[in-house]
Amino acid sequence: MHSIPRRALPALAGLTLSGAALLGAANPAIARPRESRSPADELLRLMRVPAGRSTASGRIWSPHATGFAALPTDELPHGTTGGLGGRVVTVGSAEEFAGAVGAEEPTIVLVEGTIAFPVGTMTDVASNTSILGISRGAELVGGGLRLPEVSNVVIRNLTVRDSFVAGDWDGKFDTNDNDGIRVDTSHHVWIDHCEFARLGDGQVDIRKNSTNVTVSWSVFRDHNKTLGVGWTDDLVTTLTLHHNRFSNVHQRNGSIDQVKIGHVYNCWLEGASSYGMASRGATQLLVEHSVFDSVRNPIGTSDELSRVAQNGNLNAGSWGSWEDTGIEADPADHYDYELDPVDAVRDLLSRDAGPHARREHIPRTLHVAQDDSGDLASIHAAIGAAWRSPHEVEIVVHLGVYREVLSLWPGCDGLVIRGASGNPEDVVVTYDKPAHDWATVTVLAQDVSLRALTLENAYDEAQGGEAPAYPLRSLDDSLLLADVVMRGGPHEVSDPRT
Numbered sequence: 492m493h494s495i496p497r498r499a500l501p502a503l504a505g506l507t508l509s510g511a512a513l514l515g516a517a518n519p520a521i522a523r524p525r526e527s528r529s530p531a532d533e534l535l536r537l538m539r540v541p542a543g544r545s546t547a548s549g550r551i552w553s554p555h556a557t558g559f560a561a562l563p564t565d566e567l568p569h570g571t572t573g574g575l576g577g578r579v580v581t582v583g584s585a586e587e588f589a590g591a592v593g594a595e596e597p598t599i600v601l602v603e604g605t606i607a608f609p610v611g612t613m614t615d616v617a618s619n620t621s622i623l624g625i626s627r628g629a630e631l632v633g634g635g636l637r638l639p640e641v642s643n644v645v646i647r648n649l650t651v652r653d654s655f656v657a658g659d660w661d662g663k664f665d666t667n668d669n670d671g672i673r674v675d676t677s678h679h680v681w682i683d684h685c686e687f688a689r690l691g692d693g694q695v696d697i698r699k700n701s702t703n704v705t706v707s708w709s710v711f712r713d714h715n716k717t718l719g720v721g722w723t724d725d726l727v728t729t730l731t732l733h734h735n736r737f738s739n740v741h742q743r744n745g746s747i748d749q750v751k752i753g754h755v756y757n758c759w760l761e762g763a764s765s766y767g768m769a770s771r772g773a774t775q776l777l778v779e780h781s782v783f784d785s786v787r788n789p790i791g792t793s794d795e796l797s798r799v800a801q802n803g804n805l806n807a808g809s810w811g812s813w814e815d816t817g818i819e820a821d822p823a824d825h826y827d828y829e830l831d832p833v834d835a836v837r838d839l840l841s842r843d844a845g846p847h848a849r850r851e852h853i854p855r856t857l858h859v860a861q862d863d864s865g866d867l868a869s870i871h872a873a874i875g876a877a878w879r880s881p882h883e884v885e886i887v888v889h890l891g892v893y894r895e896v897l898s899l900w901p902g903c904d905g906l907v908i909r910g911a912s913g914n915p916e917d918v919v920v921t922y923d924k925p926a927h928d929w930a931t932v933t934v935l936a937q938d939v940s941l942r943a944l945t946l947e948n949a950y951d952e953a954q955g956g957e958a959p960a961y962p963l964r965s966l967d968d969s970l971l972l973a974d975v976v977m978r979g980g981p982h983e984v985s986d987p988r989t
Contacts (some may be wrong), residue, residue: 530576535552555570556681573621574600577596581625597620598620600621601625608634613673614637615637623647625648629846630652639675650687651671654690655691658892660871675699684707684846687712697730700727702727706735711736718745720750732758739872744768756778758782759840762875765896766788767783769793770791780833787988789812798818855883857873859886869895870888874908893918896931900935913943919945925960926959933963959980961981962978
């Protein structure tokens with residue numbers, strides 16, 4: 492761990508600033524002389540991110556917090572600023588990282604490159620802390636962050652990945668509580684331009700009366716439980732989600748439970764097999780100018796008191812609940828914002844969501860194995876990578892029982908998934924849901940090939956009544972099956988979205 496070069500310290504020292512100086516110039520398109528940059532703008536320069544680009548909603552790399560995280564209080568008159576004005580250190584190891592983010596004094600922690608943790612490590616973050624990735628490639632691998640009863644935390648330009656426990660796609664093992672970021676009873680938290688992939692349990696959990704939280708310009712992908720909010724009987728949480736991308740996910744996209752005011756705008760959900768934005772408990776949720784591509788139950792309520800309102804959202808090939816009950820709250824009463832056009836959201840988030848210059852490098856053959864010998868430990872994650880790949884990908888699955896729900900989304904055309912040994916008994920894909928919920932494997936793409944696999948639906952009709960259960964459903968008969976064994980029900984060819 493080392494301090495930032497002395498030449499950068501004068502611009503970062505002290506937080507005795509007017510609000511205008513902290514928030515930056517009124518016109519973000521006009522470059523300012525270096526000597527007039529605010530300390531917040533100097534941090535963007537140190538991060539080496541493209542600070543000048545803007546949209547209708549403001550600067551893509553904003554120097555200051557947005558949404559509810561930006562709201563001032565007597566304690567935090569400038570809203571969420573993290574460690575601005577404190578010491579600046581660069582870390583390169585898990586030990587250095589833990590010491591820096593847990594410091595009592597305000598601290599700006601710069602992460603350079605990969606920091607690897609023992610799988611499942613959760614590192615506590617103190618109040619008045621900024622955790623900022625430097626340029627491209629800053630990542631936390633194997634571990635996550637815990638914010639326990641703290642305030643004023645900023646986390647930006649980071650990838651948090653690969654604390655997945657092989658065989659525990661549901662995140663239910665007693666030893667698996669591996670979240671990406673867990674926010675408990677904390678306030679003024681800003682998570683921005685981050686990426687979350689292949690984690691053990693929740694990717695981001697916002698829990699137990701946390702308030703003034705914003706998650707923006709982030710990517711959630713290849714996971715079961717992405718973003719959960721709640722774990723309380725109280726109704727105090729205030730939350731903004733904007734310009735976030737969810738890709739090849741299952742549930743909690745997000746699960747918005749017991750939230751006093753929840754505001755979602757300019758988000759993109761592509762491929763969600765359980766549900767999208769769910770208002771739960773007594774939540775008041777507004778969803779605006781967001782895109783829902785191939786999402787099951789894209790917008791809905793779950794409880795008698797739940798409320799959700801819509802404005803200008805795009806439903807493209809999604810199905811199920813699409814609700815608008817109206818709400819009594821209005822985020823515009825609390826902060827100003829502008830909406831990007833909904834038809835610009837896909838291109839905007841493809842280019843700018845996630846850490847700076849993020850790239851997925853996907854080989855033409857992806858090996859899935861539960862013994863750490865493969866590229867990935869879940870078939871679900873491999874399908875997501877293949878779906879987003881610019882070239883054809885074959886997925887080779889090695890020995891094991893894979894308890895996962897698999898969806899091959901429109902655009903996965905021509906994908907091949909095969910068991911490595913050629914013996915279908917060696918690779919078992921299993922889950923236990925009735926037909927009205929979801930099949931173990933659902934194929935919504937054309938010309939897919941499944942080879943040397945056992946597909947199982949272990950749902951017990953004796954316990955669930957007369958509902959059928961399918962190990963496999965496919966949209967049409969273009970699916971090729973070779974040496975595939977079915978257990979627990981037939982293969983049904985019909986539109987799973989009906």
